[in-house]
Amino acid sequence: xxxxxxxxxxxxxxxxxxxxxxxxxxxxxxxxxxxxxxxxxxxxxxxxxxxxxxxxxxxxxxxxxxxxxxxxxxxxxxxxxxxxxxxxxxxxxxxxxxxxxxxxxxxxxxxxxxxxxxxxxxxxxxxxxxxxxxxxxxxxxxxxxxxx
Numbered sequence: 001x002x003x004x005x006x007x008x009x010x011x012x013x014x015x016x017x018x019x020x021x022x023x024x025x026x027x028x029x030x031x032x033x034x035x036x037x038x039x040x041x042x043x044x045x046x047x048x049x050x051x052x053x054x055x056x057x058x059x060x061x062x063x064x065x066x067x068x069x070x071x072x073x074x075x076x077x078x079x080x081x082x083x084x085x086x087x088x089x090x091x092x093x094x095x096x097x098x099x100x101x102x103x104x105x106x107x108x109x110x111x112x113x114x115x116x117x118x119x120x121x122x123x124x125x126x127x128x129x130x131x132x133x134x135x136x137x138x139x140x141x142x143x144x145x146x147x148x
Contacts, residue, residue, distance in 0.1 A: 007047050008067050010120045011055035017117050018050045024086045025069075041069065056118045068111070068123035076101050076126045077140065079112045090114050094137045103143040105132035110140045 012018040019029060019037050027039040027048070035052040048067060058064060071079065080090050080100060090098040093113045101110040101124075108128040116122055132146050 005046060007049060009049040009051060010065060010067065010116070010118075011058065012050045012052050012116070012118050012120075013056040014117070015050060015052040018052075021117050022048070022050070024088070060119055060121060062121070065119070066121040066123070068125045071124045071126050073110070073126050073128070076110050076112065076124055079124045083112075083114055088114050096137055096139075099139070101140040102137050103128065103140050104137055105134040105143060105146075107131065110143070 015032075015035060015037055019032070022039050023029065027041065028043060030038040030040050030047060032038075037050045038047050039050070040047050060066075075082075077100075080098065083090055091113050092098050093111075094102060096102050098112065101112045103110045108131040109125055110128055111123050111125040113121060113123050128143065128147070130147055132143065
């Protein structure tokens, strides 16, 4: 029945500023209206809607105002530099300094976090090929030592 996620939406305070930001991430603008813009994540398969309005002032919570973009393992290894080259600062999550992607070993995911101009939490994430029986978060380079 369900084949994937087609759309997600985020509130923004300045639509043009947000359009510029999401284009910096390499997303293709699909449609723009007075107070909303849609970007393809995968053209013809999934998109993100950005809605300009006072909802952008709602305080962040992981269940609100968060989107994770799937990337390949090789891309996640370069993500910090790629983001910083575009003027986007990576942020700490789980109390871990963002010097490289973080891994949740018992879920086999590597991720790196950053914010859009309105403080919406964005994430690049990839599925790793093997889980490790450990719940404590580690850096990707540490996970690779276990896996190698």
